[in-house]
Amino acid sequence: MSFMDIDEKIKKIEDEIQKTPYNKATSHHIGKLKAKISKLKEESLQRKSSGTKGKGFHVKKTGDSTAVLVGFPSVGKSTLLNELTNAESKVGAYQFTTLDIIPGIMEYRGAKIQIFDIPGIITGASGGKGRGREILSVARTANLILIVLDVFNPQHLDIILRELRDIGIHPNEDKPDVRVRRKKLGGVQVSATEELTHLDETTIRSIINEYGMHNADVLIRGDVTMDQFIDALESNRAYIPAVIVLNKVDLVDDTYIKELKKTIPDFIPISADKNLNINYLKDQIFENLNLIRVYLKPQGKKVDFEDPLIIKKGTSVIDVCGKLHREFVKNFRHAKIWGDSVKFPGQKTGPDHILEDKDILRIIVKK
Numbered sequence: 529m530s531f532m533d534i535d536e537k538i539k540k541i542e543d544e545i546q547k548t549p550y551n552k553a554t555s556h557h558i559g560k561l562k563a564k565i566s567k568l569k570e571e572s573l574q575r576k577s578s579g580t581k582g583k584g585f586h587v588k589k590t591g592d593s594t595a596v597l598v599g600f601p602s603v604g605k606s607t608l609l610n611e612l613t614n615a616e617s618k619v620g621a622y623q624f625t626t627l628d629i630i631p632g633i634m635e636y637r638g639a640k641i642q643i644f645d646i647p648g649i650i651t652g653a654s655g656g657k658g659r660g661r662e663i664l665s666v667a668r669t670a671n672l673i674l675i676v677l678d679v680f681n682p683q684h685l686d687i688i689l690r691e692l693r694d695i696g697i698h699p700n701e702d703k704p705d706v707r708v709r710r711k712k713l714g715g716v717q718v719s720a721t722e723e724l725t726h727l728d729e730t731t732i733r734s735i736i737n738e739y740g741m742h743n744a745d746v747l748i749r750g751d752v753t754m755d756q757f758i759d760a761l762e763s764n765r766a767y768i769p770a771v772i773v774l775n776k777v778d779l780v781d782d783t784y785i786k787e788l789k790k791t792i793p794d795f796i797p798i799s800a801d802k803n804l805n806i807n808y809l810k811d812q813i814f815e816n817l818n819l820i821r822v823y824l825k826p827q828g829k830k831v832d833f834e835d836p837l838i839i840k841k842g843t844s845v846i847d848v849c850g851k852l853h854r855e856f857v858k859n860f861r862h863a864k865i866w867g868d869s870v871k872f873p874g875q876k877t878g879p880d881h882i883l884e885d886k887d888i889l890r891i892i893v894k895k
């Protein structure tokens with residue numbers, strides 16, 4: 529099947545969905561059609577990326593975590609990258625100055641966060657859509673997406689979100705909790721932990737069948753929608769937190785910003801050029817990456833406040849031991865902690881204790 533065939537096929541099925549009234553009796557049919565579309569889109573994506581293999585949008589990751597800047601040309605991504613990081617990205621007074629992926633390192637609260645600038649989301653006539661998508665797929669590998677909007681073009685947000693979704697990225701969404709276990713016999717058995725208001729068993733079966741499974745146990749947690757259920761069956765989905773950044777606010781007044789707040793609920797207003805609100809943005813990047821700092825206190829030594837260990841929120845004491853040295857895991861006795869995660873300073877904890885930002889940690893091992 530050529531690209532054209534795939535696109536046409538998708539269009540045809542979309543038209544059919546449009547024409548089909550949605551009700552209990554048609555739900556399973558619509559589910560099947562949506563699953564077909566999802567599979568075709570996946571096929572088209574796979575081809576686009578294999579076609580350009582080796583041309584190199586592979587970016588080396590360094591640092592504790594990575595974020596990527598996504599936006600239209602000339603919204604000020606290069607300027608912002610230069611403000612946030614040590615990179616020296618070219619800033620152009622015309623569009624399309626950024627043609628490569630430019631990485632920079634932002635040092636903040638002792639963490640080294642790698643930030644990529646990728647070319648504007650619409651890459652223009654020469655780039656073509658396929659290449660644009662290819663580049664955009666770099667976002668898939670990031671831990672955080674920074675959607676950069678120009679203050680005069682807030683409507684770009686919807687386009688960006690759609691483009692991201694088209695390549696399987698779901699910004700700010702939780703991964704649907706759906707487990708499917710194939711079996712040899714017994715048909716499709718569905719169990720759910722709560723009432724499903726968007727899906728019935730026939731629809732679930734029809735979708736599962738479309739994916740070539742006729743015997744399987746399906747366990748669903750949460751009231752998932754039909755689209756979420758289909759997404760859960762695709763392996764290629766990325767659920768990544770995103771922050772919306774509104775740049776060039778130096779060009780408008782407060783009333784303008786207030787108006788925008790009515791249509792875009794959550795954005796961070798900044799001016800990359802005039803250095804407005806950049807520190808707050810750094811703070812929000814750190815927060816949304818879900819990072820915390822832990823200061824280590826080696827036995828008989830002072831706390832190392834200079835070089836904190838940067839870890840993910842939710843990390844336990846024993847996970848930290850694993851990062852440091854396997855001896856700490858093997859000979860772990862207990863930990864002593866000073867900070868927000870404990871009731872009193874120097875409290876003894878076990879291996880499963882979850883650390884919090886700015887905790888001081890001392891690991892005590894068996895002699």
Ligand SMILES: Nc1nc2c(ncn2[C@@H]2O[C@H](COP(=O)(O)OP(=O)(O)OP(=O)(O)O)[C@@H](O)[C@H]2O)c(=O)[nH]1
Binds near residue numbers: 602603621622775799
């Ligand atoms: N007034 C104002 N101008 C800005 C701001 N940030 C960037 N600019 C200007 O906007 C223009 C585009 O900035 P770039 O940083 O090159 O934009 P870009 O998004 O990297 O553009 P591409 O490389 O084409 O993708 C330049 O003339 C910048 O000086 C800002 O906060 N306020």
